[in-house]
Amino acid sequence: MRTPLKPLTRRGLLTGTLGSAALLAAGGALAGCGTKAATQTEEGCKSEDLSATEKKLAFANWPQYLDADEKDESKRPTLDAFFKKTGIQVTYTEDINDNNEFFGKVQNQLAACQSTGRDVMVLTDWMASRMIRLGWIQKLDKAKLPNVEANLLPSLRNRAFDSDNQLAIPWQSGLACLAYNAKVTKEIRTVDELLTRPDLKGKVTALSEMRDTMGLLLQSNGHDPSNFTTAQFDDALSKLKKAVDSKQIRKFTGNDYAPDLAKGDIAACIAWSGDVVQLGFEDEKIKFVAPESGVMLWSDNMLVPNRASHKANAEEMINHYYDPAVAAQLAAYVNYICPVKGAQAEMEKIDPDLAKNPLIFPDEAMLSKSRAFMALDEKQEREYESKFQQVIGA
Known part of the structure; x- marks a missing residue:
């Protein structure tokens, strides 16, 4: 189903409250993010998973970046379907308006190996790369992500900041x-x-x-x-x-x-x-x-931060969104590149015109001409x- 032109798209929000200029203004603070005290290791920052006893999950995303019911925008059809299938209750918040601004919200907790209160957060490649470099992101269990293993587009596999596809799973591109x-x-x-x-x-x-x-x-x-x-x-x-x-x-x-x-x-x-x-x-x-x-x-990626206490539930949700039928339903609403193989065929059932749109389902010729920007360290980023x-x- 086609959606009307939205007043402010998710990608436009990248240059919102805190854009590139703010990154420079905050340069001293951000430079400190790479110091030894702020960096965590898997061994030094253990996370306890309560998924077996707590059927819940906190999901932080950008505004207008998840399908909503036309008559009642508080209803989220793909999330509602996930709850019906799994019994996992998702608390969904749209509290990411800018990568740098969100970094400021969570950096103190993550630097100190404390919970952010979020089990999944969606961040752009370069910010995902920074958080991975700092050791703030949990590795995912590939055995619990069969849909991701089967359906993630080849062009989005083995990226420089996540060579094993275990830390950052594309939400949309x-x-x-x-x-x-x-x-x-x-x-x-x-x-x-x-x-x-x-x-x-x-x-x-x-x-x-x-x-x-x-x-x-x-x-x-x-x-x-x-x-x-x-x-x-x-x-x-x-x-x-x-x-x-x-x-x-x-x-x-x-x-x-x-x-x-x-x-x-x-x-x-x-x-x-x-x-x-x-x-x-x-x-x-x-x-x-x-x-x-x-x-x-570019991609926005689903990440599970350190001390998130529902990692297995998060993996189940991530896997849900790599079901081609679910991915097509999401893509029909948000209109960005769908990272899931098989979703184009499912989109034919929803909106044949969208299924033919090369900006949602690029062909191999276009993808072969696409490149992601080089991962930068803090010094390069400032320079x-x-x-x-x-x-x-x-």
Whole structure:
């Protein structure tokens, strides 16, 4: 079932209350997160699992990132089905509005090996990587995740920060891509066109999310954003700076580019796939473009933090969402890339048009052109964010 364009998508919230600039402002505190005192080990921070006697689970997620009943949004059909099947009562909260903000909520407890009160939390790749690096995430039991083992997309397996697929299981994924409004401009195919074409001058926006914008620019220069050098980053940043200095780029945005693109106030932009899907429901003139050089692939991941006391229940829920029929029901609501093999066939029964949508079910050709941004350590993160912020004027 198609859903109307939402006022603020989950991906747009990445640049909400605390975006990249706040990361830099909090640099001293975050740098301390990597110190020996804050880092935990599996042996040093034991977690007791009470799942055998307590049929409950606390699940923290982003707003508008779980299917809701059209007539009663307090009802969550896929979670209700999980309860009926297992008897496990899920307390669902939408208390993640920004990766950095959420990190601030839980860092003191996790650094001290204390419970956060959450059994599952959904965080973006780079934040998942940070928490894993700090030793704050429990390993999952693969034997309890048969659906994940069978159905996780190959493109999302064996990622640099979770090579064994035991720590971070994708909830949904998405692409950073290009988009344009065909009512006000002709077709675009490349990042270089976006940054240099005279007819687009002043009518272009790029994303303030460093990994997405810089990932696309790295690809446009022939570099691999999942494995690059500082010199290659600086080369791509120089290209971006030229587009800023020439006023080719009007501004850098979160997902607030979406209404401007829909109205034709901007002609083209670097965009997120979930936004383009939703805008396309309203206006077929909004076009998605996978640049010839490639697209950026990101995921939001289900993580079980240390001292979560219902790990087995969490594993049962994670496995539930890797049932293709359940995954299709979720994807029909949220409109991001479904990470589950077999869900496309199930989507045919719900909405054949969505089943054909390459932004929800990318084909192998598109996935082969996708890359995830390289996992950064704290020093690299501060260095690259600082350089990027200087160029975009944040």
